[in-house]
Amino acid sequence: MTEQRPPLPPFTRETARRKVRAAEDAWNTRDPHRVALAYTPDSRWRNRTEFLTGREQIAEFLTRKWRRELDYRLVKxxxxxxxxxxxxxxAYEWRDDSGQWYRSYGNENWxxxxxxxxxxxxxxxxxxxxxxxxxLxxxxxxxRPDDHPGLTSLGL
Known part of the structure; x- marks a missing residue:
């Protein structure tokens, strides 16, 4: 039996908000193996043009991602x-190894x-x-500190 990962579905507005913040917090650690544990062992992903299945592929993807996307900071x-x-x-901000900064915008369905x-x-x-x-x-x-503005407050 897999250990529960609260909050659990069905989600209310508050529990969904907490789930989103927990995901943001995990991704901001930039620890691919910790992040991968939030997904089912056979989780299916579409990320841009990549299609992944399972925690091992997720952890490998995130390892590559954070080697390339330096100083990564995310707000969900x-x-x-x-x-x-x-x-x-x-939205997340990062720089490449040449020093060029980016802001990446996106939407996710979970x-x-x-x-x-x-x-x-x-x-x-x-x-x-x-x-x-x-x-920003x-x-x-x-x-992300609790008092740091979110996307709406920042006009994003």
Missing amino acids: ELWAHDGDRIAVRF EFDRVGLMAHRHAAINDLPITAAER FHWPLGR
């Missing part, structure tokens, strides 16, 4: 929820199993080159 926001599904919009693990993740993402002066996410690497 609940868009909608229904039963065992959550829709999220997000579906969870009964113990709160994500079984499906579909992500659409666009990258916008920005200058260092245009950056300035907290130290790791969890």
Whole structure:
């Protein structure tokens, strides 16, 4: 039996919001193996043009991602929820190894199993080159502070 990963479906607005923040917090650790544990062992992903199945492929993907996307900081926001599904919009800032900064915008559709693990993740993402002066996410690497504005407050 898999350990539960609360909050569990069916989601209310509050439990969906907490699930989104937990995902944001995990991704901001940039620990691929920790993040992969939030997904079912056979989780199916679409991320841009990549299709992944299972925790091992997810961890490998995230390892590659965070080797390329340096100084990664992510903000997620609940868009909608229904039963065992959550829709999220997000933005993250990162730089490449040449020092070019980007803000990546996207939407995700999530579906969870009964113990709160994500079984499906579909992500659409666009990258916008920005200058260092245009950056909006300035907290130290790791969890976004509770008092840092979210996407709506930042006008994103």
